[in-house]
Amino acid sequence: MSFFLQLLFSGVVLGLVYALAALGFVLIYKASRVVNFAQGQFIAIGAFLAYWAMASLGAPFLLAAALALALTALLGFGVERVFLKRMVGQPIISVIMATIGLASLLDGLIHLTPFGAGNFSYPAFLPPGGVSVLGVQVSYAQLLAVAFTLGFLVLFTWFFQRSTLGIAMRSVADDQMAALSLGVSVEKVFALAWAAAGLTAAAAGIVVGTISGLNLDGLVHIGLKVFPVVILGGLDSIPGAVVAGIIIGVLENLAAGYLDPFVPGGGTRDVFPFLVLLLVLWFKPHGLFGTEEIERV
Amino acid sequence: MKNPWAQTGNYRTRYEEDASLFATHRELVSLLLFLAFLLVLPQFLSRTQVFILDLILVYSLAVLGLNVTTGYAGLINIGQAAFMGVGAYTAALLAPQGLPFWLVLPLGGLVAAFFGFLVGIPSLRVKHLYLAMATLAFQMVFEWTVGHMPLLRQGGAMDLPRVSFLGYEVGFRNHYHFWYYVSLAVLVLLALFWRNLLRTRYGRALVAVRDNDRAADAMGMDPGRTKLFAFALGAFYAGVAGVLYAYLSRAVVIEDYTFAVSIKLLAMAIVGGLGTLVGSFLGPAFLELLDVNMEALSNLIKALGFSVAGVDVASALRPFAFGLVIVLFLVFEPRGLYNWWRLVRSYFRTWPFRY
Numbered sequence: 007m008s009f010f011l012q013l014l015f016s017g018v019v020l021g022l023v024y025a026l027a028a029l030g031f032v033l034i035y036k037a038s039r040v041v042n043f044a045q046g047q048f049i050a051i052g053a054f055l056a057y058w059a060m061a062s063l064g065a066p067f068l069l070a071a072a073l074a075l076a077l078t079a080l081l082g083f084g085v086e087r088v089f090l091k092r093m094v095g096q097p098i099i100s101v102i103m104a105t106i107g108l109a110s111l112l113d114g115l116i117h118l119t120p121f122g123a124g125n126f127s128y129p130a131f132l133p134p135g136g137v138s139v140l141g142v143q144v145s146y147a148q149l150l151a152v153a154f155t156l157g158f159l160v161l162f163t164w165f166f167q168r169s170t171l172g173i174a175m176r177s178v179a180d181d182q183m184a185a186l187s188l189g190v191s192v193e194k195v196f197a198l199a200w201a202a203a204g205l206t207a208a209a210a211g212i213v214v215g216t217i218s219g220l221n222l223d224g225l226v227h228i229g230l231k232v233f234p235v236v237i238l239g240g241l242d243s244i245p246g247a248v249v250a251g252i253i254i255g256v257l258e259n260l261a262a263g264y265l266d267p268f269v270p271g272g273g274t275r276d277v278f279p280f281l282v283l284l285l286v287l288w289f290k291p292h293g294l295f296g297t298e299e300i301e302r303v
Numbered sequence: 304m305k306n307p308w309a310q311t312g313n314y315r316t317r318y319e320e321d322a323s324l325f326a327t328h329r330e331l332v333s334l335l336l337f338l339a340f341l342l343v344l345p346q347f348l349s350r351t352q353v354f355i356l357d358l359i360l361v362y363s364l365a366v367l368g369l370n371v372t373t374g375y376a377g378l379i380n381i382g383q384a385a386f387m388g389v390g391a392y393t394a395a396l397l398a399p400q401g402l403p404f405w406l407v408l409p410l411g412g413l414v415a416a417f418f419g420f421l422v423g424i425p426s427l428r429v430k431h432l433y434l435a436m437a438t439l440a441f442q443m444v445f446e447w448t449v450g451h452m453p454l455l456r457q458g459g460a461m462d463l464p465r466v467s468f469l470g471y472e473v474g475f476r477n478h479y480h481f482w483y484y485v486s487l488a489v490l491v492l493l494a495l496f497w498r499n500l501l502r503t504r505y506g507r508a509l510v511a512v513r514d515n516d517r518a519a520d521a522m523g524m525d526p527g528r529t530k531l532f533a534f535a536l537g538a539f540y541a542g543v544a545g546v547l548y549a550y551l552s553r554a555v556v557i558e559d560y561t562f563a564v565s566i567k568l569l570a571m572a573i574v575g576g577l578g579t580l581v582g583s584f585l586g587p588a589f590l591e592l593l594d595v596n597m598e599a600l601s602n603l604i605k606a607l608g609f610s611v612a613g614v615d616v617a618s619a620l621r622p623f624a625f626g627l628v629i630v631l632f633l634v635f636e637p638r639g640l641y642n643w644w645r646l647v648r649s650y651f652r653t654w655p656f657r658y
Contacts, residue, residue, distance in 0.1 A: 041432060092634050098431060099379050100633050103573050106566055107629030114623025120614060230443070230562075237436050270451060277447035280440040287437050291429040 008141035013263040014256060015142050019217065021255020022155040026210040027228055028235040028247035029162065030203030036179035036242045037199035039098075040090060043105040045207055046229015047112035050222055052078040052208025053215040054121045060129050067131045075208045082204025086197045094196075109229075116222060127219040151213045158209050159248065166244070175199065179242070234279035238286050240296020250294060254279050324498060327652065338491070345483050353479040355595060360486040361547045362587035366571045367490075367497055368540025373569070374578030375506065376533035377513030378426065382438035383568045385445040386538040388560030389415040390545025392449065395461040395555040404466045408489065408546050415542025416535040423534030427527035430516070442562050449557050458557030463549055482551045489547065493540060498580055509533050570629050576641025585640040590628070597624045
């Protein structure tokens with residue numbers, strides 16, 4: 007039982023990371039129908055920026071995190087202004103390919119820094135050990151991750167429910183034409199969506215970094231795990247991204263805990279989300295909360 | 304006066320003329336000359352250069368398949384390398400049993416086509432992005448499954464035996480040359496098939512479904528079946544390419560069929576010009592030569608001593624140049640290299656007139 011609870015809890019923590027990463031993805035998709043394949047690179051850049059601020063500048067964790075969040079958001083904003091702005095109205099395959107090209111470009115840039123290869127971990131700023139709840143060992147890093155993520159989600163909810171900008175973004179997602187005619191700057195919203203995606207990606211990267219250390223391939227791989235999450239949650243649903251993120255995180259962890267002994271070589275966690283993705287596509291293609299497209303001639 | 308060598312207008316008066324593959328004699332002759340050039344080309348090149356040509360031919364074949372699925376039918380496929388891998392692993396299992404390569408080639412294609420059919424099943428219900436996700440999932444599941452199957456050496460190298468042709472065993476010296484000619488023959492055959500596909504009802508149905516699947520449905524085509532056909536055919540091309548790749552490198556390793564390769568193939572199709580025959584050759588040639596040159600450049604940088612500790616220039620420069628080329632093409636020449644080719648060709652076709 008405690009084994010199950012342990013898996014469940016670390017699955018939820020992992021799921022919150024996926025939820026954060028997926029949130030940025032869904033924001034961009036909702037606003038501009040662009041599929042962002044560079045989410046993994048954003049995650050890596052955010053995490054490494056925080057590491058750089060802590061290790062080289064000696065900044066405390068919160069300051070380093072804030073710096074990384076701001077810089078990655080700026081990067082997202084810039085990317086939209088420079089590349090994606092020109093792709094508006096192009097066929098879907100071109101837009102997808104543009105973000106794939108962008109991912110490769112950013113990959114090259116990361117490899118230009120010493121962070122391209124090897125493992126890194128944040129300088130220790132938390133006391134070792136942790137607390138025990140119901141027989142589940144919870145490290146302080148995990149506690150911090152949960153608090154950080156939940157705080158972030160609350161902030162985002164407030165932003166979309168209460169602030170003018172957030173409401174403008176929701177209006178564009180809802181009906182671009184209507185929003186445009188009511189004086190909402192759609193262009194600004196697109197750029198803002200990319201900035202927000204950079205922000206959430208950096209947050210996800212920092213959370214992963216505090217829990218399990220930094221490695222370029224590992225961080226970029228989270229960007230791929232975003233796809234099962236968003237398909238399960240529904241491509242255009244923000245609550246869906248959060249719920250599905252947690253579901254995928256828990257399922258992945260349970261699979262790793264209970265199935266790995268039966269699979270030679272283990273590593274079920276790498277494939278399980280994609281099996282879920284295939285099943286969802288076969289049986290419930292629009293996910294848990296996605297809007298079903300109804301076509302009329 | 305009608306001149307069969309130049310085309311200064313459309314003089315076609317009969318249906319047979321309209322259905323001809325080549326508009327002018329000049330086109331046919333220049334194509335034959337180019338083929339002859341390709342036939343003698345390896346005689347003047349070193350083994351490593353022939354190897355690069357081999358790679359370009361094999362990738363062209365896979366891109367041709369991608370141009371059926373993504374180019375003709377408009378279904379985004381980010382798992383083409385996995386279909387190549389299916390073909391390659393079929394070859395790795397069948398070739399040691401003593402099957403001749405000309406039998407393994409179509410078999411590998413057929414097995415890949417079967418998997419393409421399976422992956423395409425969601426296309427009966429969903430479209431666009433959701434389908435792209437299905438191919439992505441297939442790519443991931445394929446990589447993981449191969450990596451965990453003892454039968455396939457868990458992704459490690461599976462050796463292929465040397466082949467013999469007309470009683471001669473193809474040895475070390477002429478290995479690359481032999482596979483150059485085999486790949487070229489297969490490529491010409493399948494390219495002709497590809498070109499003709501668009502003149503059949505099946506090919507036209509693909510384009511109709513791409514442009515408007517509801518209208519196609521209303522006109523009696525079955526969009527779901529058409530998409531399944533597109534997936535299976537595209538995977539068939541990839542499977543054949545995979546078999547060729549396996550024989551060419553004489554070993555099958557999972558690293559040759561990963562997600563990164565899928566992306567490379569898609570980029571080749573886009574850079575060449577989606578849905579075009581010429582683009583299917585120009586794209587792979589361009590990106591493959593770019594990759595080779597970037598590797599040479601990073602070696603040069605290393606030799607000059609500009610490197611920083613902990614930074615691998617090659618692993619930075621190659622993805623950077625690759626991504627930059629894709630983005631630049633999409634922004635400035637979305638129709639790809641094919642458009643440049645088209646401009647040059649129409650210049651010569653109507654010469655001495657401007658148009």
